[in-house]
Amino acid sequence: MNITGPESLIMGVDDLDASRRFLGLYGLSELDHGAAGASFEALDGSGVELRLLDDPSLPAANVRGPTLRASVWGVGSQADLDAIAEELARDRKVRWVDGVVQSADDDGNALYFRVSQRRPYQAGGFACNVAGHKVERFNSRVDFDNHGPARQMGHVVYWCNDPKQSIQFYRDRLGFRITDSFRDNMGVFARSSGHSDHHSLFLMRPFDDTPPSFQHAEFTFGNVQDVFAGGYKLDKAGYATARGPGRFELGSNWYWYFKTPMGGAFELGADMDQVDDDWVAGEFDNAGVTGGWYFDFNKQWSRQR
Numbered sequence: 356m357n358i359t360g361p362e363s364l365i366m367g368v369d370d371l372d373a374s375r376r377f378l379g380l381y382g383l384s385e386l387d388h389g390a391a392g393a394s395f396e397a398l399d400g401s402g403v404e405l406r407l408l409d410d411p412s413l414p415a416a417n418v419r420g421p422t423l424r425a426s427v428w429g430v431g432s433q434a435d436l437d438a439i440a441e442e443l444a445r446d447r448k449v450r451w452v453d454g455v456v457q458s459a460d461d462d463g464n465a466l467y468f469r470v471s472q473r474r475p476y477q478a479g480g481f482a483c484n485v486a487g488h489k490v491e492r493f494n495s496r497v498d499f500d501n502h503g504p505a506r507q508m509g510h511v512v513y514w515c516n517d518p519k520q521s522i523q524f525y526r527d528r529l530g531f532r533i534t535d536s537f538r539d540n541m542g543v544f545a546r547s548s549g550h551s552d553h554h555s556l557f558l559m560r561p562f563d564d565t566p567p568s569f570q571h572a573e574f575t576f577g578n579v580q581d582v583f584a585g586g587y588k589l590d591k592a593g594y595a596t597a598r599g600p601g602r603f604e605l606g607s608n609w610y611w612y613f614k615t616p617m618g619g620a621f622e623l624g625a626d627m628d629q630v631d632d633d634w635v636a637g638e639f640d641n642a643g644v645t646g647g648w649y650f651d652f653n654k655q656w657s658r659q660r
């Protein structure tokens with residue numbers, strides 16, 4: 356059951372133009388748009404599908420308003436897809452629609468699976484000065500006016516009332532590996548077996564009665580400079596920072612999160628830990644959430660007391 360990672364987000368939105376504007380500034384390329392939706396992609400073909408809230412093709416969500424309506428996961432082969440459909444049909448509804456397996460996790464978050472459509476891509480590196488080691492950028496300023504495009508989708512995050520319980524579905528039924536967790540059942544990180552990012556999925560316990568729902572998603576950019584330049588661009592365009600910029604202790608990724616017109620947040624990320632089955636999972640204090648920023652029920656970021 357080789358799940359290669361998350362590769363599309365199907366978002367239900369009420370303001371298509373505002374959502375398109377955000378995604379373009381964020382760094383995704385628009386493939387097409389019409390009266391009922393739009394499609395965006397990163398360099399590897401992973402991306403975002405926008406649909407109007409009342410689109411009958413959208414699965415239900417646990418919250419009202421703009422939000423993620425389904426996350427689409429890639430798998431390595433048709434045999435993997437068949438195996439997932441057979442496994443999930445044991446205890447839940449499974450539909451096949453145009454070669455896509457549609458089902459849901461234990462919290463009612465819609466999960467779609469398809470044979471991966473990601474593609475290899477070429478992208479440049481960055482000139483970097485490391486004191487005492489190397490000078491690659493000389494008589495040359497960093498460009499804060501432009502940032503590189505989103506390169507590939509990294510992870511999706513859900514609010515979850517019992518992360519340790521809910522992650523069992525992903526681990527035991529879909530072969531995910533738990534890579535780290537927070538104490539007191541505040542959150543569990545996991546990666547799909549065919550994905551080497553520290554986390555493809557994070558289930559995070561809210562501080563209030565937020566139902567299971569989309570929290571944020573991340574696309575991976577070239578490096579920290581892209582994160583900062585992209586963040587400055589969104590900030591100047593008037594989008595509110597939800598968290599950051601900063602660097603996480605778990606996953607090591609640079610981050611900057613912005614509230615979006617699509618519900619939840621989108622994170623610009625870079626330089627995440629790459630791991631395999633030799634990775635040793637740990638349990639950590641709730642680094643950076645307490646005293647930081649979080650979503651309340653109405654999808655507003657609030658300072659926690």
Ligand SMILES: [Fe+2]
Pocket residue numbers: 510512571572573622
């Ligand atoms: Fe993230």
